[in-house]
Amino acid sequence: MRDRLEELRKRAQDYSEAASENSVSPSVEVDNDDSMAAITPQAVMFEEEPVIKSFLFEAQRIRDDITVLDIEVLTFGQQQQTLVATMRRFSVMKKESSITRDIKLKAESLRRRLDALSKQVQRTEDQLGPNAVTTRIQLSQHASLQSKFQQVMWQYNEGLPTKQERCKHFIIRQLELSGRDVTEDEANEMVTTGEWEVFNENLLNDARITRSQLSEIEQRHKVCSRHFATDQLIEPKTLDGRRRLVKGAVPTLFEWNHFTAQTPRASVWERRERPTEPVSREEQEEHIDVRDHDYCSAPEPASLDMSSQATEDNSKTVEDLQKQLQELRVQREFCLQRFAGSDDNIRFYTRFPSYNHLMAFWFLIEPSIYKMVRVTRAISAAKTNEEVVTHARPSTRQLLQPIDEFFLFLCFLSVGLKERDLANRFNVHQSTVSRIIATWTSFLTTLLGSQCIWLTPAEVQAHLAEAFKDFPDTQVILDCTELRCQTPSSLLLQSEMYSTYKSHCTMKALVGIAPHGAVTFVSSLYGGSVSDKEIFKQSGIAALLTENMAVMVDKGFLISDCCKCKVYCPPFLSKQKQMPAYQVRETQAIARLRVHVEHVIRRIKENKLFDGVILLSHAYNINQLFAVACMLSNYQNKALVKKWVK
Template sequence: MSLKKDRFHLSKQQKQYHEHCCVPMCSASSTYNGVLSFHAFPSDLEIRKRWLVNIRREKFVPTPHTKVCSLHFLKEQTISPKTESGKRRLQRGAVPVLFQWNNYTKPPPRVSVWERVQPVNTAEPTADDQAMECAHTPPGDDHDYPKAPEAAFLDMALDRIKELEETNEALVKQLMELKICNTFALERFIQSEASIRLYTRFPNYRQFMLFWEMIEPAVHKMVRASRAKAAERRNEEVTSVRPAHMRQALQPIEELFLFLMYLSAGYTELDLANRFNISTSTVSRIICSWTNFLYTLLGSASIWMEAEDVKAYLPDDFKEFSDTQIIADCTELKCQTPSSPVIQSEMYSTYKSHCTMKALIGIAPHGPITFISSLYEGSISDKEVFRKSGLSDLLTEDVAIMVDKGFLINDLVKCKVYCPPFLKRSSQMSAPSVLKTQKIASLRVQVERVIRRIKENTIFETVVPLSIVGSINEMFAVACLLSNYQNKDLVKRWAK
């Protein structure tokens, strides 16, 4: 700012500090004294707001040390000091109005609304009226702000709107990503095959979704466990229709994810409730409902394979045992020791030295599970489990079954039994018997690999609590049936 020298005579101020004017395009400071005075912003919020509007400082926050020099105030707004050493003060309500952009002149008073609004004149204006109107028309608006062209202003506004829309879309996308990362849900692990394998036993997200697409049409027919119990108490017919007042805590696919986590990873109900932000009672109902649903749905499809179908997929390694229809073996699940001594004696297994539950698993030669028995007490023998399972009723005379040495079932079946030979009374096994034992053992081991896959579900690796004994049969069957959908071929060269 260039000041007129005939108006102000400035001299150097001898002070340790200096004050500066905060008005744009004003370089006045307290380095020179004698004429200028500097005034802080008023404490009154309304007057302070008028100061900020007049000095045109966008997004400016004044501090107690922010000053405006006396160049921007009218003379009648200042109060002269009573003594020479006193400071000049401003009158109450004084507002800066003199600036470089209005040439340090007082702005004209605002025209009243009655003067700005032209009266409606129906008569045609005369030449004198038009001349008088042009003479009284102000050259600009009723304020002294510089006005940008309308087209340029509109382009700037459109560009700003577009920029804000893009920023908003980016923030919404970022918010959704953060929400997914902070929420324990299936979508969070789409790209992580290791996580999908840990939580669901499915090898990847794609295979999990293929299984979901297969069962999804029947999900709406699911009968919830709580609804079934309520209908039983009222002696009413159970329906799969959810009442309108009942709110679903999770989506069906998330419920399936929760159930598979309970089965595969072995998380407790409290842990799952914390992960999915629901109550433990809701977790318990979801697990019970999905156990019954999958047991009914997957169990409704026959997994038993006829002899012709087995031969169509028979691996080349079974050419010497081409009539083998099923490979069977027993497995045991450790369970919590019951308090009753009688039940303890029935559940105790001398082989595992623990209370167990025993089941019979049968697979086709190329790997899929084709037979699942119920769970029995651990003290029962393998032969008795085979007899109670009903597998002998499915075997015909033209097929064969492959078992371990512990299955003395020749008198229980009509078909051929491939079993490693016993040593009997000989001190050493003959060469043909050794070769036969090796061949059968190398093929029969496939059923143990399938059992190992089933026991990869953590709930069966640990000691099964007595609290879930009522549903352990259905849960074990569901784990076996899911194994046919979750795993790849046992041996790559057998895949057809």
């Protein structure tokens, strides 16, 4: 705000001079008696200044705090009228003292803030002068706040002596009832300082004396476990632990009662048997060892040596027991290490011929384990539409070691154990087993599928067996296999998956092997109603075959018009009454070699998961499971050599 007072005074002086020259003026009337000039109304311009704005803001805050203090003082005055009538405990007096202390603290804070405003007014007056608008506004605000604050404190000071007198008389009366005389000066000091220890001084002294006596007793006396009954002792959980007492335990066994607990007194209604022969007191004392502990005696050096030797022996015994416990734990747990010494068990649970053979395959895939993405992590990434670019965190807590998870997957695939059975064997939850199977199925499909199993003609010729000398250009031997599955509820799916050959709903796949027995091609699974020729077309193997290659198939594969390579297939009888001798020999030669693909398929289907009816709950990853089983057969054994087939 800009001060226009000087400007108005100057204009008034100009008008008065003009009035003295002219007797009549349209805007100024001259009074000859007092020579005062009336000034016409003028517009006053106001501008905002930060100094006055901050001052008024602080003044408003102080005014609000004074209003709150006024309310508390009024409440305090109303409480003093009923103080003696409602006061039954000294806690009420303490509460009243806290109210008084709060009022004092708030009053001190307001007084300091008013002093700060006074200093600010003084600085403004020194800078702008006493007639400045800012100075006058600040002076009026400070005077108003100071007056209101003084009025509130005067009201508080009027009620304070009344409260002190009532409290003092109440304290004196209570102390007289307790048998202690207190002078009026002591009561005044007590009310002023708020120290009430005079009422419980005796109790504090007694507690202090009792505490010191108890400390002396604890320092001079100790009681060992011999003086407590066995039901009052808590045995340690470890060998180096100490026995503890139950809560509320009391020593009851001493020398004077012969370290025996007194039996509870029988009821008068209970029948008691009398001793046949009375035993004298002397005979009882002869059989009782009444020697008590000597807490002040020190152990002899020989006893220390014996105790240290006993401690060493005990530590060795503990180590041996721990080793035995570890061996028993390994024998009890269902893990790969348990069957490491039995190749028969390894062959049964994993289809690998021996433990060394299994570990050789594990060493091949172990470097890629850290790249494995758990199925739960993949699902969460799919929900958030983000790409899984980082590998699984190594700090993630796993219930089973990776090699035991691989062993669990092989048990599921090779033995066909149910998920609940695997959960009980490996001591994990069934959902954990399901996640492990899904994770390892995807991992092995990706890892083994990244290896190209289709061989070039040169590689096939390099490993061509002697039995194929009549068919040297054979690239692959093909055959289809069917897996029985659960009948779906949909009639349309039933018609697509029903196989007239198996008279059951099945899933069919095309498997191809090289002449030396390695699996080189695996197709996806199709419905059982799809023909072998249609699977050959849709599987994509026709694109891999060239004109210089030959494929060997069964008589049911009519694929001569579907591929550009040569097809070795047993001849048909057609309209002939009898097959010629050369065709018979050709059929026998082809059948003798083509049977190897059936041997490989039999090895694949020795995995008990495909032996029974496949549940539709596994249909989401049955393609991957079948592909993994086919590719694992290349690592498990040789297809052309009959060894441990059962």
